[in-house]
Amino acid sequence: MSTYYASLFAEAGILLLGALSVYIILATGQLSLGNAAFMAIGAYLSSYLTVELGMPVTPALIVSAIAAGIIGVIVGFPALRLKGIYLAMATLGFGEMMRSFFINFAAMGGSGGFHGMAHISVGYIWAWAGGILVVLILVERSRVWLEMQAVHDDETAAGLVGLNTVAIKVSAFGIGAAVAAISGGLFAHHHVYIEPANFGFERSIDFVLATILGGSTLGLGSLIGAILLVFLPEFLRPIADWRLAAFGTLLILVLLVRRQGIVDRTLLRGLAFRKAAS
Amino acid sequence: MLWQQLVNGLTLGAIYTLLALSFSIVMGILGILNLAIAELFMIGGYFGFTLIAANFPLPVAVLGGMAGAAIAAMLIEKIGYQPLRGAPVVTPMLSTLGFSIILQNVATNVWGSDPLQLPDEYLGRQYTLGPVNIGEMQLIVVGATIVLVTLVAYTVQRTTIGRALRAVAENREVSRLLGVSADRLTLFAFALSGALAGVAGVLIALHYGAITPYLGVEIGLKAVAVMVIGGTTNIWGALLAGPLIGVVEVLTVAYGGSQVRDFVVYGFMILILLLRPQGLLGGVRSDQGQRV
Amino acid sequence: MSAPLLQLNDVTKSFGGIHALSAVTSGVPEGKIVGIIGPNGAGKTTLFNVITGAYRADSGVVRLNGTALNGLPPHRIAREGIARTFQNIRLFPSMTVWEHLLVAQPHGEAWWRRLLPVGWGDPAAQVRAEEVMEFFGLTGLRDRTARSLPYGLQRRVEMARGLTARPKLLLLDEPVAGMNHDEAEEVRQLMLKLRATGLTILLIEHDMNFVMRLCDYLYVLDFGVLIAEGAPSEVRTNPRVLDAYLGKDE
Numbered sequence: 042m043s044t045y046y047a048s049l050f051a052e053a054g055i056l057l058l059g060a061l062s063v064y065i066i067l068a069t070g071q072l073s074l075g076n077a078a079f080m081a082i083g084a085y086l087s088s089y090l091t092v093e094l095g096m097p098v099t100p101a102l103i104v105s106a107i108a109a110g111i112i113g114v115i116v117g118f119p120a121l122r123l124k125g126i127y128l129a130m131a132t133l134g135f136g137e138m139m140r141s142f143f144i145n146f147a148a149m150g151g152s153g154g155f156h157g158m159a160h161i162s163v164g165y166i167w168a169w170a171g172g173i174l175v176v177l178i179l180v181e182r183s184r185v186w187l188e189m190q191a192v193h194d195d196e197t198a199a200g201l202v203g204l205n206t207v208a209i210k211v212s213a214f215g216i217g218a219a220v221a222a223i224s225g226g227l228f229a230h231h232h233v234y235i236e237p238a239n240f241g242f243e244r245s246i247d248f249v250l251a252t253i254l255g256g257s258t259l260g261l262g263s264l265i266g267a268i269l270l271v272f273l274p275e276f277l278r279p280i281a282d283w284r285l286a287a288f289g290t291l292l293i294l295v296l297l298v299r300r301q302g303i304v305d306r307t308l309l310r311g312l313a314f315r316k317a318a319s
Numbered sequence: 320m321l322w323q324q325l326v327n328g329l330t331l332g333a334i335y336t337l338l339a340l341s342f343s344i345v346m347g348i349l350g351i352l353n354l355a356i357a358e359l360f361m362i363g364g365y366f367g368f369t370l371i372a373a374n375f376p377l378p379v380a381v382l383g384g385m386a387g388a389a390i391a392a393m394l395i396e397k398i399g400y401q402p403l404r405g406a407p408v409v410t411p412m413l414s415t416l417g418f419s420i421i422l423q424n425v426a427t428n429v430w431g432s433d434p435l436q437l438p439d440e441y442l443g444r445q446y447t448l449g450p451v452n453i454g455e456m457q458l459i460v461v462g463a464t465i466v467l468v469t470l471v472a473y474t475v476q477r478t479t480i481g482r483a484l485r486a487v488a489e490n491r492e493v494s495r496l497l498g499v500s501a502d503r504l505t506l507f508a509f510a511l512s513g514a515l516a517g518v519a520g521v522l523i524a525l526h527y528g529a530i531t532p533y534l535g536v537e538i539g540l541k542a543v544a545v546m547v548i549g550g551t552t553n554i555w556g557a558l559l560a561g562p563l564i565g566v567v568e569v570l571t572v573a574y575g576g577s578q579v580r581d582f583v584v585y586g587f588m589i590l591i592l593l594l595r596p597q598g599l600l601g602g603v604r605s606d607q608g609q610r611v
Numbered sequence: 612m613s614a615p616l617l618q619l620n621d622v623t624k625s626f627g628g629i630h631a632l633s634a635v636t637s638g639v640p641e642g643k644i645v646g647i648i649g650p651n652g653a654g655k656t657t658l659f660n661v662i663t664g665a666y667r668a669d670s671g672v673v674r675l676n677g678t679a680l681n682g683l684p685p686h687r688i689a690r691e692g693i694a695r696t697f698q699n700i701r702l703f704p705s706m707t708v709w710e711h712l713l714v715a716q717p718h719g720e721a722w723w724r725r726l727l728p729v730g731w732g733d734p735a736a737q738v739r740a741e742e743v744m745e746f747f748g749l750t751g752l753r754d755r756t757a758r759s760l761p762y763g764l765q766r767r768v769e770m771a772r773g774l775t776a777r778p779k780l781l782l783l784d785e786p787v788a789g790m791n792h793d794e795a796e797e798v799r800q801l802m803l804k805l806r807a808t809g810l811t812i813l814l815i816e817h818d819m820n821f822v823m824r825l826c827d828y829l830y831v832l833d834f835g836v837l838i839a840e841g842a843p844s845e846v847r848t849n850p851r852v853l854d855a856y857l858g859k860d861e
Binding site (some may be wrong): 072074107109119122123125126127129130131133134135137138141142144145151152153242243249253282283285286288290292293295297300 | 346350351352398399402406408409410412413414416417418419420421424425426427428536540542543547567574578580581582584586588589592593596604
């Protein structure tokens with residue numbers, strides 16, 4: 042595998058985790074357009090821990106995930122007051138605020154960025170991304186996930202059948218933030234250089250795009266979305282200057298043809314059925 | 320110094336007002352965030368710029384930018400919004416994002432990614448009023464904004480379609496009762512919103528004397544904050560919030576440094592969402608946003 | 612009569628000055644089927660919403676087995692042992708029948724089991740779901756999306772969802788609305804079977820024939836005021852009830 046393709050796979054793994062962070066929060070009916078902020082927290086904190094304190098990468102990632110998770114819970118509480126597009130706009134604002142914060146954060150280089158991290162391999166990135174995806178696919182079959190789905194479908198009814206909707210929604214924010222932080226830590230140690238511009242609105246939107254395009258009712262959808270988002274522009278290389286326009290067009294087409302995303306439960310059931318029949 | 324900042328802030332605020340109005344016409348009526356508005360703003364600026372560079376008079380350039388962006392907005396509505404009505408709000412939002420990507424790519428390919436300068440005569444005269452210097456272009460920006468806001472006010476308050484828009488913004492169920500075709504109404508809302516974004520684009524090009532393809536990303540997104548602060552249910556909130564944010568921004572840059580500007584604006588937006596979700600001028604709304 | 616399972620004392624709730632419930636005092640004895648009847652707008656559903664915590668009462672006390680429920684959030688009240696159904700059925704659109712039977716079950720002591728796939732981690736939850744599914748005759752519909760079922764079956768799924776949590780009290784908001792006579796009779800048989808298991812039922816219903824034949828005791832609400840109570844035969848002949856239903860002749 043050439044270095045070039047290796048770096049694309051690395052990007053896909055990092056994007057997968059970002060998409061999963063949106064997916065987990067969306068599973069409780071909350072749309073976050075600011076997950077790049079949690080990614081930034083993970084990137085900056087883990088870099089500080091490895092570069093300044095000499096901590097190994099793995100514990101640094103875990104510490105960053107826990108810290109971002111706590112911040113996610115803190116963000117999750119006010120988020121309870123907002124729904125739908127209003128919550129989306131508030132999280133967008135949170136993302137931009139955090140970006141602005143890191144621009145001013147002179148101790149970590151401010152707008153000049155931060156470097157000095159040791160490079161990590163594609164294999165290491167995918168160990169995290171794949172591991173978290175597998176855990177999530179298992180959790181998707183659990184009762185906790187059903188409870189999240191219930192909150193997504195009808196929050197009032199979920200409360201009245203005995204589910205603690207506050208705890209469910211806030212925890213989803215916390216876990217989503219932690220996963221985004223892992224994505225950020227991996228990004229930082231893959232690129233070995235970070236700056237606030239890496240974690241802007243476009244990044245948050247990429248996460249949402251990967252989730253929705255791939256299919257927002259399954260963790261597997263985020264995998265497909267992430268791979269598509271990273272590799273599609275490569276296939277469009279022959280049209281050079283116009284590939285972004287082609288990408289935008291394809292995005293619109295996919296949304297028009299399959300608004301539920303590329304994979305959903307019906308499709309999986311159909312595939313399983315065909316396999317059983319043959 | 321303070322007065323000078325106020326004048327500059329109000330000029331920027333005029334542009335925010337137009338853009339926030341543009342966002343809020345679609346948001347108020349359809350409950351969706353049309354992310355392409357940021358790029359319609361940019362593309363409108365380029366249309367106007369091209370006409371100016373071809374030696375057309377300024378009013379023609381302004382109208383050209385307006386019409387170009389309005390037509391693009393109508394295309395977005397037909398292709399990217401109509402078929403997705405009824406989908407969760409995030410889906411049409413992402414399809415408008417698809418159009419953003421296309422518009423930005425078109426702009427970089429056609430006009431290049433470097434900033435383009437307006438011809439010298441547009442850098443304009445400066446008038447001195449006591450301690451304040453006012454550029455000719457600043458006067459045009461503020462003047463054009465006042466004229467446009469008046470026109471929008473007339474459309475929304477006095478015409479049949481405008482009244483229907485207002486009624487629907489207050490209660491989305493109402494359009495059927497009014498007997499106004501919902502399809503026509505959404506198309507009109509997109510066109511009006513696109514026209515405002517296009518004009519704002521021409522005006523910002525006049526204000527800065529230059530234009531880049533990244534205008535939408537830098538300024539457009541902040542207009543979302545301006546809209547929220549003014550109130551998403553009352554499109555007149557933008558009239559208060561636009562100048563307010565323009566002045567706050569310019570003052571923050573002057574006295575606190577340009578780095579904290581976005582932090583202050585978005586922080587203000589979040590506070591408004593949490594404490595007064597209807598915005599500074601908005602009335603109470605029963606629904607708090609659709610399911611995603 | 613021993614202390615009732617559910618006891619309401621002076622429960623009052625008003626919306627913008629209009630009394631939806633005025634000083635309602637009533638009791639639901641254990642193991643009985645109790646009905647609440649009354650004209651439209653009498654405050655019946657409001658009463659359910661106050662009991663389940665969807666609304667907070669302005670004053671008064673609601674007790675279940677002696678425990679005051681006031682001020683508890685809805686999910687805590689549900690876990691105290693109250694399950695309910697809704698007038699306009701509220702099933703979870705994305706879920707199958709089977710998933711509805713798993714989602715509302717309380718967590719046992721080992722909370723982490725909830726994070727494992729149901730098949731590995733939660734045999735007890737599966738057993739309970741199977742049991743309830745069989746009781747309600749839903750076995751063949753296990754993997755159907757609940758919302759795609761005919762109306763009568765949707766009502767059954769909703770009831771079954773509530774019962775998986777082993778409630779002490781089941782609140783039913785118009786359980787036979789929109790059903791024909793045969794379907795209503797099936798529901799009646801189901802209720803009697805449930806009562807035989809020791810469950811207490813409080814229901815709102817407009818179908819008088821159904822109520823009179825099923826309930827052990829009735830309360831009559833009119834404009835938020837309890838105007839009569841008693842066995843069905845007594846209530847049927849109560850002149851105040853007749854007035855409320857037929858309108859007073861002026």
